[in-house]
Amino acid sequence: MEKLHIGGITPFSTIDYPENLSAVFFFQGCVFRCPFCHNSEFQEVKKPYYSFEKFKKFVEERQGFLDAIVFSGGEPLLFDKELVFLAEDSKKSGFKVGLHTTGYSPERLKNLLDKKLIDWVGIDLKSVKENYPFxxxxxxxxxxxxxxxxxxxxxxxxxxxxxxxVFKEIANSDSLREILNLYSVLGIETPVFQVFSVDGKPDKEIELILEKFKLENNENFIIRK
Known part of the structure; x- marks a missing residue:
């Protein structure tokens, strides 16, 4: 495998794999075009340019320092063969492997899990069913x-x-309550609400709305900035 659909790297992160120091590799391309996307620069598929040799060197140089390698995007499952290859190499090098996904392909996700290649997953639940396309x-x-x-x-x-x-259109009590009810139906005990970012900074107004809603309703959810 000569070239990979990797569009960017975060060499050190404390937030992309909970309680672990990780490096994050961002795949190009996504099936969604979310108006609130944090990584919109990776939505389009561009020419592969990142070599496996470069990936291998990066990973080997961080053995004993990093805990995990995380694959994000974009949508990593679009390039599942590359993802399997890189996850296998990361595991062989002694790292935990994390995955960020939209969950658009349960079949590809299950294939990775069946191969025991993933240790932790962060999955996006965009909204309730009727608002999902928007x-x-x-x-x-x-x-x-x-x-x-x-x-x-x-x-x-x-x-x-x-x-x-949580972006502007759903930053209100009715929408938040509806989404929390969905989490309950799905059996998710601790929902995570991510604050929409503007130019890389959390939207303060949305952050305050979430904090007020949590306090007034005594809800059990995590606010991530």
């Missing part, structure tokens, strides 16, 4: 696929989190 910025509704992916994770036994990015 939240994803596309016509097709991937809500059912996402729910199936969450069920696959529940059955796998690995650690995972389900998170929803």
């Amino acid at each position: 939240a994803c910025g596309i016509d097709r509704n991937y809500f059912d696929e996402t729910v199936e992916s969450i069920n696959v994770l529940k059955q796998s036994g690995i650690e995972f989190e389900v998170r929803t990015t």
